[in-house]
Amino acid sequence: MKRCAIVIAAGFIVLAALFVGAGPASAQQLEPRAYSPSPVGVNFLGVGYLYSSGGVVLDPSLPIQNVHAKVSTAFPYYGRTFGLFGREASVTLTTPYAWGTVHGNVEEMSRSVNRSALADPQLRFAVNLIGGPALEPMEFFKREPETTLGTSLVVVAPFGQYDSSKLINLGANRWAFKPELGLSHPVGNWGFEFYAGVWLFTANDNFFGGHVKRQDSLTTYQTHVVYTIRPRLWAAFDFTYYAGGTTTVDGQGNNDRQDNTRGGLTLSFPVARSQSLKLTYTNGVSTRVGSSFQTIGVGWQLLWF
Numbered sequence: 001m002k003r004c005a006i007v008i009a010a011g012f013i014v015l016a017a018l019f020v021g022a023g024p025a026s027a028q029q030l031e032p033r034a035y036s037p038s039p040v041g042v043n044f045l046g047v048g049y050l051y052s053s054g055g056v057v058l059d060p061s062l063p064i065q066n067v068h069a070k071v072s073t074a075f076p077y078y079g080r081t082f083g084l085f086g087r088e089a090s091v092t093l094t095t096p097y098a099w100g101t102v103h104g105n106v107e108e109m110s111r112s113v114n115r116s117a118l119a120d121p122q123l124r125f126a127v128n129l130i131g132g133p134a135l136e137p138m139e140f141f142k143r144e145p146e147t148t149l150g151t152s153l154v155v156v157a158p159f160g161q162y163d164s165s166k167l168i169n170l171g172a173n174r175w176a177f178k179p180e181l182g183l184s185h186p187v188g189n190w191g192f193e194f195y196a197g198v199w200l201f202t203a204n205d206n207f208f209g210g211h212v213k214r215q216d217s218l219t220t221y222q223t224h225v226v227y228t229i230r231p232r233l234w235a236a237f238d239f240t241y242y243a244g245g246t247t248t249v250d251g252q253g254n255n256d257r258q259d260n261t262r263g264g265l266t267l268s269f270p271v272a273r274s275q276s277l278k279l280t281y282t283n284g285v286s287t288r289v290g291s292s293f294q295t296i297g298v299g300w301q302l303l304w305f
Contacts, residue, residue: 045078045301049075049297051071053069066104077093115161120172128150151179154180177200183195195220217245219243220242232276234268238263241261244257262283277298277300279298281294281296
């Protein structure tokens with residue numbers, strides 16, 4: 001009986017990831033121009049909204065079937081660029097709030113779960129390694145576009161809503177870290193980007209029922225093809241592949257290794273001198289385990305020096 005409860009709980013790890021993953025820390029996140037150069041001293045303040053809906057692919061051996069979820073996430077954020085050893089760098093803080101509903105059958109019994117609360121906040125630090133020197137605004141706007149190589153570190157802190165007596169939470173009760181490299185190459189109005197990173201997770205030592213949940217690293221790759229129509233007006237085709245992330249509960253492995261791909265589109269356009277809107281759409285291309293979602297999003301951003 002105890003083993004059955006652990007197996008059911010392990011299945012709900014994927015469902016929990018729907019809520020946690022709906023925020024910016026998701027491995028499925030598609031972010032074109034994440035390493036685009038900017039002048040130093042730029043502040044950016046914004047808020048985004050994502051709505052995801054669709055089915056969930058679980059390990060067939062689990063007694064959980066016909067899972068469908070609808071998840072919304074709002075994420076205000078603030079960031080600033082600065083010079084670091086002659087290179088352009090930035091830091092961004094994001095504090096997501098998520099709400100949603102998951103429906104499914106657990107051992108032939110229909111269940112529904114609703115959640116709404118703060119999710120785990122995220123801090124991102126990025127710096128250009130090649131190209132993208134630290135430039136003041138006047139110098140920056142006179143520069144010629146060039147190939148850049150940047151690196152970043154995302155830290156997700158376990159400060160979101162979490163209750164070990166519940167199978168599904170909005171927080172993960174663990175730290176997560178994502179080091180990443182991002183290469184950008186301009187060709188006229190076109191830009192070609194490739195990112196490679198890996199999510200690393202600490203253990204959740206207070207998983208449902210007092211168990212210990214661990215997760216293997218999750219490797220992520222992204223490619224983006226960006227076309228700039230005119231300054232501040234651009235569109236992108238986005239693609240991501242992520243693999244790994246197998247979990248264990250009390251040392252017992254689960255058949256939940258991810259091997260998934262997603263594609264999407266992004267459009268960003270100005271709405272005022274220092275403001276812009278971004279529209280996004282992503283959809284699952286192939287899913288082994290995890291969410292097979294359609295996601296639409298909108299974001300507003302304000303820039304100032």
